[in-house]
Amino acid sequence: MATMEIRSARKTYGTLCVLEDINLSIGDGEFIVLVGPSGCGKSTLLRMIAGLEEISAGEIRIEDRVVNDLPPKARDIAMVFQSYALYPHMNVADNMSYSLRLRKADKPTIADKVRDASAKLGLGALLERKPKALSGGQRQRVAMGRAIVRQPKAFLFDEPLSNLDARLREQMRAEIRKLHRALGATSIYVTHDQVEAMTLADRIVAMHGGHIQQVGTPLELYDRPANLFVAGFIGSPGMNFVEGAVELGTFVMRDGTRLPLPEGMPETLGGATLGIRPEHVTLGEGLAAEVELVEPTGHGIILHLRLAGAVFRVLTTDRRWLTPGDQVQVGLPAGALHLFDESEQRVAPAPHPQQ
Amino acid sequence: MSDSVLHHVAPDRYRRPLRQRVASVIEPWLYCAPVLVIIVAVMFVPLVLGVSYAFRDIQLLNPFSGGFVGLDHFRALGQDDAFFRALRNTLWWTGASVFLQLGFGLILALLLNVPFAGRGLAQALVFLPWAVPTFLAGLNWAWLFNPVIGPLPHWMTALGLMDEPSNILADPSIAMWGPIIAAVWWGIPFFAITLLAALQSIPKDLYEAASIDGASPWQQFRSITLPFLAPVIAITVLLRTVWVANFADLIIVMTNGGPADRTQTVASYIFTQAFKRLDFGYASAVALVLLALLLAYSMVILVLRQRLSDRDK
Ligand SMILES: Nc1ncnc2c1ncn2[C@@H]1O[C@H](COP(=O)(O)OP(=O)(O)O)[C@@H](O)[C@H]1O
Ligand SMILES: [Mg+2]
Numbered sequence: 298m299a300t301m302e303i304r305s306a307r308k309t310y311g312t313l314c315v316l317e318d319i320n321l322s323i324g325d326g327e328f329i330v331l332v333g334p335s336g337c338g339k340s341t342l343l344r345m346i347a348g349l350e351e352i353s354a355g356e357i358r359i360e361d362r363v364v365n366d367l368p369p370k371a372r373d374i375a376m377v378f379q380s381y382a383l384y385p386h387m388n389v390a391d392n393m394s395y396s397l398r399l400r401k402a403d404k405p406t407i408a409d410k411v412r413d414a415s416a417k418l419g420l421g422a423l424l425e426r427k428p429k430a431l432s433g434g435q436r437q438r439v440a441m442g443r444a445i446v447r448q449p450k451a452f453l454f455d456e457p458l459s460n461l462d463a464r465l466r467e468q469m470r471a472e473i474r475k476l477h478r479a480l481g482a483t484s485i486y487v488t489h490d491q492v493e494a495m496t497l498a499d500r501i502v503a504m505h506g507g508h509i510q511q512v513g514t515p516l517e518l519y520d521r522p523a524n525l526f527v528a529g530f531i532g533s534p535g536m537n538f539v540e541g542a543v544e545l546g547t548f549v550m551r552d553g554t555r556l557p558l559p560e561g562m563p564e565t566l567g568g569a570t571l572g573i574r575p576e577h578v579t580l581g582e583g584l585a586a587e588v589e590l591v592e593p594t595g596h597g598i599i600l601h602l603r604l605a606g607a608v609f610r611v612l613t614t615d616r617r618w619l620t621p622g623d624q625v626q627v628g629l630p631a632g633a634l635h636l637f638d639e640s641e642q643r644v645a646p647a648p649h650p651q652q
Numbered sequence: 653m654s655d656s657v658l659h660h661v662a663p664d665r666y667r668r669p670l671r672q673r674v675a676s677v678i679e680p681w682l683y684c685a686p687v688l689v690i691i692v693a694v695m696f697v698p699l700v701l702g703v704s705y706a707f708r709d710i711q712l713l714n715p716f717s718g719g720f721v722g723l724d725h726f727r728a729l730g731q732d733d734a735f736f737r738a739l740r741n742t743l744w745w746t747g748a749s750v751f752l753q754l755g756f757g758l759i760l761a762l763l764l765n766v767p768f769a770g771r772g773l774a775q776a777l778v779f780l781p782w783a784v785p786t787f788l789a790g791l792n793w794a795w796l797f798n799p800v801i802g803p804l805p806h807w808m809t810a811l812g813l814m815d816e817p818s819n820i821l822a823d824p825s826i827a828m829w830g831p832i833i834a835a836v837w838w839g840i841p842f843f844a845i846t847l848l849a850a851l852q853s854i855p856k857d858l859y860e861a862a863s864i865d866g867a868s869p870w871q872q873f874r875s876i877t878l879p880f881l882a883p884v885i886a887i888t889v890l891l892r893t894v895w896v897a898n899f900a901d902l903i904i905v906m907t908n909g910g911p912a913d914r915t916q917t918v919a920s921y922i923f924t925q926a927f928k929r930l931d932f933g934y935a936s937a938v939a940l941v942l943l944a945l946l947l948a949y950s951m952v953i954l955v956l957r958q959r960l961s962d963r964d965k
Pocket of ligand 1: 310313333334336337339341342
């Protein structure tokens with residue numbers, strides 16, 4: 298268990314700058330999720346913490362010790378790879394005990410720890426098997442087991458669930474969460490899947506284009522996204538956006554449609570973007586819209602509407618019989634609106650959704 | 653209903669005339685015939701002829717030879733000290749050549765597997781010795797070892813390895829090293845290239861996982877690289893052993909088996925018997941023994957490999 302501190306960290310490959318000015322403090326036992334689209338530098342940051350990539354500038358500390366120049370094995374961290382990276386010529390028990398054997402732990406201790414870890418992960422019956430004789434889910438567990446037996450200061454995960462099918466992913470997600478609660482170790486988890494991020498994280502670090510966009514609890518990111526990128530990335534289906542301007546306290550869309558804004562919003566703002574989550578749009582009274590597409594999800598329906606020249610998605614559990622071409626009226630509650638300025642940053646105090 | 657159909661068809665087939673039945677049996681063989689004829693002509697005829705020589709008295713300079721002599725050649729072989737010396741030399745020559753080729757080839761492959769500027773060029777250059785005809789390689793090395801025209805003896809003297817510049821190919825106690833060095837130089841690319849291909853197929857994240865687990869480079873080599881390379885090493889060593897044991901060119905060109913038969917291997921002995929003494933019968937008998945020994949060796953290796961991979965499962 299450990300605290301971590303990343304200060305002004307940078308990563309460059311030649312002239313290409315992949316990560317810029319990364320600052321982050323991680324508390325003891327915290328579960329941090331790095332989330333962002335593919336190629337935004339999440340893995341690179343994780344690998345810099347692990348010691349697999351050099352740190353071009355800045356500083357990374359683990360428990361107040363600068364680790365910039367320490368090799369991976371001196372950092373006392375464990376990592377679970379996306380490909381699992383199990384040693385193919387060793388059986389499950391040997392895979393899990395490899396690090397202990399390298400450190401010359403005595404046989405009974407090794408046996409104890411392997412037994413403990415395999416019991417936690419339900420691998421007891423598979424200890425003699427080679428990785429190639431395991432299913433994807435079992436391999437994933439072995440990779441976790443290999444990390445657990447070491448009792449490291451911190452766990453690093455690089456998209457550990459992305460090679461599993463949806464059902465298994467859901468199940469493993471819950472298990473990782475339970476495991477974290479049981480072990481209490483500081484964890485950094487990389488994923489491109491915002492659902493994983495929301496469900497696992499104590500705090501989410503949203504990244505884009507080599508920069509940290511926002512750090513906060515899942516609900517903070519969901520309720521008060523700091524900029525357009527976070528607003529669009531977190532939540533599924535994604536937030537609806539309309540462009541326009543604020544005049545005299547009301548939002549004026551490109552086609553002239555006017556929408557009242559809640560208290561505390563600026564009186565005038567040229568070039569603004571208004572956002573609202575699909576689940577906050579109400580069907581009933583308000584602006585006229587036309588149904589373009591109906592997607593049933595079982596739990597409810599996702600309606601694609603054309604409203605004021607833009608496509609709007611509405612999530613409703615109301616099983617109304619709608620078909621494309623139907624006319625509906627939608628309400629955009631003032632309390633659920635998010636406003637972003639020209640530089641795509643959030644403006645105005647945090648509105649709280651009314652529902 | 654299917655019964656009645658069967659009853660209709662079956663007697664019908666048996667009633668076909670003999671000629672048709674024979675034709676239908678022969679037909680597939682006719683299609684294969686061209687290939688079969690070529691295989692028999694190219695592979696079996698020379699093999700059978702060669703084997704048959706071992707049991708006949710065939711000497712090119714003796715017009716009365718050619719008769720069947722049974723196992724006489726093999727009896728003579730049992731008494732032939734030169735043959736047994738050649739057998740010992742073959743073991744030494746093959747073992748040292750293959751071992752050193754593997755060792756240097758592995759080191760070279762490991763070096764070429766590390767990214768550096770100009771790696772592509774280096775990889776291409778490594779191929780070069782492989783492209784040199786063995787005959788030329790042999791002559792080259794013979795000249796390099798010759799103190800009159802070659803630099804090596806002078807260098808070795810300067811380094812204190814030799815008292816005075818002399819030709820190691822002429823010194824009976826160390827003459828075998830000459831062809832071995834040439835063979836190693838010539839054979840390293842084979843191992844380097846095959847092992848490099850195998851190295852490049854090892855996933856990089858295994859090494860990353862191992863370095864996080866705390867493995868030193870040497871421990872990573874032992875627990876990841878070697879297990880991955882083992883099957884490739886086994887099969888290439890098998891191939892190379894058979895190939896080097898049969899390989900007489902370098903020895904014939906560089907030392908001709910001398911001095912005092914100290915570099916005579918079974919392969920060069922066969923060559924000497926056949927093309928210097930022109931005793932094809934005896935040469936064939938020796939060749940047959942070598943064939944039997946190499947077959948036995950291959951079988952042992954293959955069985956061992958099978959055992960190992962069975963244990964693996
Ligand atoms: N060795 C490298 N050389 C040059 N660019 C690299 C290298 N490794 C990664 N990158 C670049 O760094 C960026 C971030 O990569 P990565 O951290 O793997 O993204 P992700 O967020 O998908 O994990 C990508 O644009 C990638 O092309
Ligand atoms: Mg990645």
